[in-house]
Amino acid sequence: MLAALWDTCSKKKTRNTGASWECRMVDKAKVAAQFIQAIPHSRELGMNLTEIGDGTAEIVMPYDERFVGDPETGVIHGGAVSALMDTCCGAAAMSHPASPSLTATIDLRIDYMRPATPGQAITTRAECYHITRSVAFVRAVAVDEDEDRPVATASGAFTVQGIK
Amino acid sequence: MRQKPEPVQVVKQRRDAALNALVHGVPYINYLGIEFDRRGDELTAVMPFDDKLIGNPMLPALHGGAISGFLEVAAVIGLSWAVIWDEMERGELDMNELIQGHLPRLPKTIDFTIDYLRSGKPRDAYARAQVNRSGRRYASVHVEAWQDNRDRAFAQATGHFLMPPRAKD
Numbered sequence A: 001m002l003a004a005l006w007d008t009c010s011k012k013k014t015r016n017t018g019a020s021w022e023c024r025m026v027d028k029a030k031v032a033a034q035f036i037q038a039i040p041h042s043r044e045l046g047m048n049l050t051e052i053g054d055g056t057a058e059i060v061m062p063y064d065e066r067f068v069g070d071p072e073t074g075v076i077h078g079g080a081v082s083a084l085m086d087t088c089c090g091a092a093a094m095s096h097p098a099s100p101s102l103t104a105t106i107d108l109r110i111d112y113m114r115p116a117t118p119g120q121a122i123t124t125r126a127e128c129y130h131i132t133r134s135v136a137f138v139r140a141v142a143v144d145e146d147e148d149r150p151v152a153t154a155s156g157a158f159t160v161q162g163i164k
Numbered sequence B: 001m002r003q004k005p006e007p008v009q010v011v012k013q014r015r016d017a018a019l020n021a022l023v024h025g026v027p028y029i030n031y032l033g034i035e036f037d038r039r040g041d042e043l044t045a046v047m048p049f050d051d052k053l054i055g056n057p058m059l060p061a062l063h064g065g066a067i068s069g070f071l072e073v074a075a076v077i078g079l080s081w082a083v084i085w086d087e088m089e090r091g092e093l094d095m096n097e098l099i100q101g102h103l104p105r106l107p108k109t110i111d112f113t114i115d116y117l118r119s120g121k122p123r124d125a126y127a128r129a130q131v132n133r134s135g136r137r138y139a140s141v142h143v144e145a146w147q148d149n150r151d152r153a154f155a156q157a158t159g160h161f162l163m164p165p166r167a168k169d
Helices: A003-015 A028-037 A040-044 A078-093 B008-024 B025-034 B064-089 B095-099
Strands: A048-052 A056-061 A067-070 A105-112 A120-131 A133-144 A152-159 B035-039 B042-047 B055-058 B106-117 B125-134 B138-148 B155-160
Touching: A003 A028, A028 A048, A040 A078, A040 B064, A056 A078, A067 A078, A067 B025, A078 A105, A078 A120, A078 A133, A078 A152, A078 B025, A078 B055, A078 B064, A105 A133, A105 B064, B008 B025, B008 B035, B008 B064, B008 B095, B025 B064, B035 B095, B042 B064, B055 B064, B064 B106, B064 B125, B064 B138, B064 B155
Parallel strands: none
Antiparallel strands: A048 A056, A056 A120, A105 A152, A105 B106, A120 A133, A133 A152, B035 B042, B042 B125, B106 B155, B125 B138, B138 B155
């Protein structure tokens, strides 16, 4: 998950070790487009980064029959939802202004509130609500077209890694 | 007079058919390419390495989401299997129904917490689930996953599940 931002940032950073903010100058739309492309598993699941802010991210995953967990109902498997949550939380952690844009998941808890409606895309919004020199704390919500009733929520801790 | 035990191949075939129907009936499990090794009632989930499971191509490392998907599959199948096993041994399971793809209702995940202990290498991964409690309505399951070395788990998880209503209820 760390690949894309790091890709975009690395050239500037290697020349400029002290200034980890440099990569913020990079066009965010461009970063967003490249982000998923650089993460094979997220790309395979059809994820699309629709928004990236200062410590926030939004990713949409379209409905796909290959990711069904319950063949009787057509509901998407929790595992695919956790992959979406993990990617979105990681993106939020990396996009925080205090993060040097490299991260790995330490732990992630997901609560499944209801099955996602078959046929509908799942949208996840994540927010990095606190960051220290070593750890980013992130939470996320996933919804389908009925945005008032969350499908799942997640909270996790992510590493904050600099480029040495 | 004591009944003669069934021939071993009959027993094995029935158990393997039940497991096969359970695992291959779920599209997401097939998508990730997960298979299960069975030794008696003990299952080991196996996720063969594939490029599509990569999260960081530079290291390279497995995607955290692929790892959590693998662990959740291992937990749900491990839990369902424990229930199916008991029904099968008591002769209550309709094998024809199962083989024709009428899966028993699967447990629903209430919550799932994953610890990432080490980065997942680009190799096959294995996981075993332990059902710590399986009540009438709720179950608690712990899963451990490893790669080359059984003693060095690269991820572990605990999940809570809502059990499907039993036929008798």
